[in-house]
Amino acid sequence: MQPFHLPDRIEILAIDGIPEVYAGAPLAELLLAALDQSGLRLEDGDLLAVAHKIVSKSEGRLVALDTVQPSPLAESLAASFGKDARQIEIVLRESRRIVRMDAGLILSETHHGFICANAGVDTSNVPAGFACLLPSDPDRSACKLWDEIAGRTGKRIAVLITDTFGRPWREGLTNVAIGIAGFAPLLDYRGQRDEHGHLLSATVIAAADELAGAAELVMGKTSRRPAAIIRNYSPARGSGAASELIRPAERDLFR
């Protein structure tokens, strides 16, 4: 296997000027207009990172809290956590399984298989009275965006839809990939040799998650910047799905 050709220099470019996104909004068009307004033009090989929230909003994945009837479990959890029972009900509905529930935190396995706090349900950066769900199929959302952008620009780019997840053992959240199109999420070094001739037997890098984290460095949480371009990341070729980043239960010691 050939060593990966890594670039000497990568740029991460913020995209400003994306308006509030409503259900049914033409996301590719809004992103291209914002790129234009930011003085940027897509190039072949660019990776477009997009916070899931604008994807979810364009797909109508906002739920009005007043339309939600909490279950008895949601009511009882809400009482003990001091939280909104309707919001907890939405978390329970978006969960395939509860992994841990303690200290006011619900850690769920979502229907997609992601393990994250509150099944990815979140009320930040959404209008008051609403909660935002993850896209129902983020890899499909990424493919759709990829396809629309290819159609409008003729550029072969990669698309990365992100969310910020916590993780055990370490403080703080990091941005990770929940949907991708146009590149492989994992860089598999197994079978390659390092410069001492040592055969790498276990090294697989979650490049999609590192790219998501890199994009977050310019996106932030309060800057109205739900998108960024990563330019010149050369292994961003081929195809793949963020679902490849979900570790199968039988290979996971922490389910």
Place this chain on the structure above:
Amino acid sequence: MQPFHLPDRIEILAIDGIPEVYAGAPLAELLLAALDQSGLRLEDGDLLAVAHKIVSKSEGRLVALDTVQPSPLAESLAASFGKDARQIEIVLRESRRIVRMDAGLILSETHHGFICANAGVDTSNVPAGFACLLPSDPDRSACKLWDEIAGRTGKRIAVLITDTFGRPWREGLTNVAIGIAGFAPLLDYRGQRDEHGHLLSATVIAAADELAGAAELVMGKTSRRPAAIIRNYSPARGSGAASELIRPAERDLFR
């Protein structure tokens, strides 16, 4: 609290030309020579990311396997995992506690408090017959490097020492911060409001880990590139320690 000022554009620049590092090697000097050779010049505000392996090597943290007498536990684990008992003995010595041990994997809490595979002990990118340990105090190593580089260049940079760790639930390793100097590892948005006026109550971003992941995108594992510059990441100011990224046991549901 003021919103963070995030940059519009960040660059990640590979540093080529770092030679094999021996115990006692003057790391700051080698890095500055390699920067020069790569046509790069440090600027105020640059963040210098360095793979821990060259830090460990310069600090003499290679152990010759021949010098290690395995304990009975190491012998028995080695037999059942099909691994080298001397290497497992080193892992046990570098561990404060074993978190999980299954399927050939030893997940340890190191003496620093990091939770990672094999207590960070690793035989890749080191001479045959040796294993490489983590630096004994990576925050101190980062401070030392920071100090030496400031002394030689007069530049106020930030330093980030990295390793690649696995994590539960998701496939692949990501690069994370194990030692830092000259910046704060966590961006704390708590108390800020998003553009809908919603008060962020839980959002703390592990920027140091996202920076480590970003640096890995140009460093890789087989390119003899154990260092990179991240340029123009403006929140990289102030001070802090990577030990702040270790979640205290009482706040962690997965110990």
